[in-house]
Amino acid sequence: MALTAQQVAFLKGTLGFFEEGLNKSQQEYLLGNVRPVFAPAGSIVHSGEAECLGVVLLQSGRLRAYMLSPDGREITLYFIGHSSLSMLAASCILKNVALPVHLSAEEDSHLFIIPPKVYNKLRAENKAVENYTSEVLGSTFAHTMQAIEHTVFLTLEQRLALLLLEQASFEESSTLHLTQEALARHLGTAREVVSRLLKTLSEEGILKIFRGGVTILNKNALAMLVPGL
């Protein structure tokens, strides 16, 4: 259960408060109670109303936050990715709140989980942790609300455009390897619909479709589809 030197280094570097904010015993307490987890691609990290998971720190891989409708439709809210971004699982740090948000691993991911009790203890003892919490919690909520604005106010075509742009910026490539089926799942719609939307976009010369993915030819035009860039 002991952490490797590399893992420790990652935690120190990522948790802004670690070196300046925590005293020796707090540091040890944290390192002793953090739980390293490997989440294989496709696995579910946190399922909605489940027990409060705690703080999730992503070391490598990519996670996805989504809502789930009673009838099984998914709506992807946002991605958490690029090694070393961090966030709070379900805000259950705040008392008794379990948001109906789910978390799954898009790729094989290595992450750390700080159990609620451990985290809250540190938070109570230590102002630096408290500040860090507010910061991260705030940005998580901001993300969530913005994503929700999009799904509520935008058309499917616009949401598709956003999704493609978002993915492209992750991959740092304009060629995306995502099946239409997968795109449809992210948007909570049907594959045929995505197929048709992609067709019109490709007819406009904005992208090229190939089996298993698409290539964005004109990012600008894609961005233009979405009000507010």
Place this chain on the structure above:
Amino acid sequence: MALTAQQVAFLKGTLGFFEEGLNKSQQEYLLGNVRPVFAPAGSIVHSGEAECLGVVLLQSGRLRAYMLSPDGREITLYFIGHSSLSMLAASCILKNVALPVHLSAEEDSHLFIIPPKVYNKLRAENKAVENYTSEVLGSTFAHTMQAIEHTVFLTLEQRLALLLLEQASFEESSTLHLTQEALARHLGTAREVVSRLLKTLSEEGILKIFRGGVTILNKNALAMLVPGL
């Protein structure tokens, strides 16, 4: 600018942490920096990306939280009402976050505003305030998320049913004085649509329509329309 005895009593009673948590000087600081505000019916208390307002405490009247689309459509998220409920305006207590949520007064309302600086000072000094914050913040977010789930996953008819039930429980009466126009605004849709929905509901004997409002005849049937009660 001095508060009346009644106002002080209200604050003491409503802010859970006031008497047990704060020392004399903190109490005075708070009382000296709280801002009593009268918001006439229809006025806007907090507008989206505006400056961080602070903590809002409702003494009497009723507030409404809603999202606003770029093209002016409103979607009512929830109501804050019945004297003495409290909440946090825009979570801007959490660093640099301005949620795109607006707040307006549905009725003439008396409220108190605790400016962010004042509140954060107390919060930093005092654990009781911190706990209270987490609590209220959490339930605010829970409310918000649930409302959003509804607007995303439910049909208009279901959302209308929810709105009517919610209003009825506020009024503590099954006769609601809300025009179809107003209902439409809450739901972010057009009046005609509401008119038709109400018509089918009235044909089913669930409610009775009259000029300027509706009477719910069968709350149960209305609730049945919404999955998960």
Place this chain on the structure above:
DNA sequence: GGCAAAGTGTGACTTTAATCACGGCGGGCG
């Protein structure tokens, strides 16, 4: 009383998206 404004009812139509029902293509594999 007459008039304007606010509230409502309804028909017709369009748009957006979901659903159903196929048929084709291509790549991996027995």
Place this chain on the structure above:
DNA sequence: CGCCCGCCGTGATTAAAGTCACACTTTGCC
């Protein structure tokens, strides 16, 4: 090679909402 299966394209149809246009009623007020 032939077969199956994952992926894609497309037409047809339906459903849910939004939009347009207009007529009718009530209410209140000059």
